[in-house]
Amino acid sequence: MRKSALLKDTTQEFKKSITRFLSILIMLTLGSFIFVGLSVTGPTMRRTILDYVETYQLQDLTVSSPFGLATEDRILLSKVPGIEILEYGYRADLLLQDSDIVVRAESTGRLPAYELVAGRLPEKTGEMALDAFMLEQGFALGDQLVFAADKVNGEYALKSYIFTVVGFVNSPEYLMPTDKGRAQVGDGEVDCFAVISGANFALENASLARLTFQDVAGLDTYSKTYRERMKVHADEVETALANRPTVRLKQYYRKGISELSEGQLAVIEGRIELQKAQRDLEDARQKLADGWTEYQDGKAKFQREMAKAKKELADGEQKLLDAKLELDDGYAKLAEGEQKLKDGRAQYDDGEAELAKAKAQLDDGE
DSSP: OHHHHHHHHHHHHHHHTHHHHHHHHHHHHHHHHHHHHHHHHHHHHHHHHHHHHHHTTOOSEEEEEEEEEOHHHHHHHHTSTTEEEEEEEOEEEEEBTTSOOEEEEEEOSSSSOOEEEEEOOOOSTTEEEEEGGGGGGTOOTTOEEEBOOOEETTEESBSOOEEEEEEEEEOTTOOSSSOOOBOSSTTSBOOEEEEEOGGGBOOSSEEEEEEEEGGGTTOOTTSHHHHHHHHHHHHHHHHHTTTHHHHHHHHHHHHHHHHHHHHHHHHHHHHHHHHHHHHHHHHHHHHHHHHHHHHHHHHHHHHHHHHHHHHHHHHHHHHHHHHHHHHHHHHHHHHHHHHHHHHHHHHHHHHHHHHHHHHHHHHHHO
């Protein structure tokens, strides 16, 4: 009786909450499907990635330094046992001019290979294969890209900062479309990568080394064996280069001290030149002041002499005018005297005529 009542009560509860029951059942079914799907998809995804990185020869290990790998570093790396391929490459983070896009330029080489999406790989200087992700951002084949020519660690990374896009590629080093790493330029985030010829670089030292090892060739990179062997190789590389940071630090310290001494010497020489220039400037100012004084004195003397000359000229003009008046007066008196002389001569002639006439009459009367 009790079992029958319990069964009846349970049946009634199911009937009252059938939708809730179905919802729980569907959720359990979906959860089972998701679990089965992930269990099957996980290995498939890993296999896809493994096939991709194997096809495009992703290196097993990368060694890089912000100051580059010098000759001594190369010698030490070449002595690491078990290396199959050891290749050096160049890298530089570039800021696209008039934008905030940061491009990580890589030199071409054996490691890694690139999946060609459009166009071709660069074959000469001035050519660039751009991240295929940038096709979605509006970039196209034939675009000319100009980058800011900034120095890195005191030297220019490239010989030229103008490139023509000749291709678009994918790289096994950059599987995520957005997470490309940190940069020393722009906003600090790498937006995309690019591939250029190593001949474009002007760096003294290689930026990084890519290595593959013989004993891990063909192994699943997710396997325990691969991880264990690569840990051994990584430790060997780290041991080989263990003293290099200290040595490089001392080298840069000595170089810094030398540059500092040269800088201090340049500062002293600059101060001497500055003092000499200041003395020359003071001498020039004094000469200018003396010249100005002489100019003012000369100007005052000139004005005095000019005033005196003008006065003498005015006096001379007045004397000339007076002399002219006297001359005119003399001419008038001379004319008057000449007239009087003429009149006197006429009177004299008349007197002589009368005298002659009188004398003639006298002679006739006798």
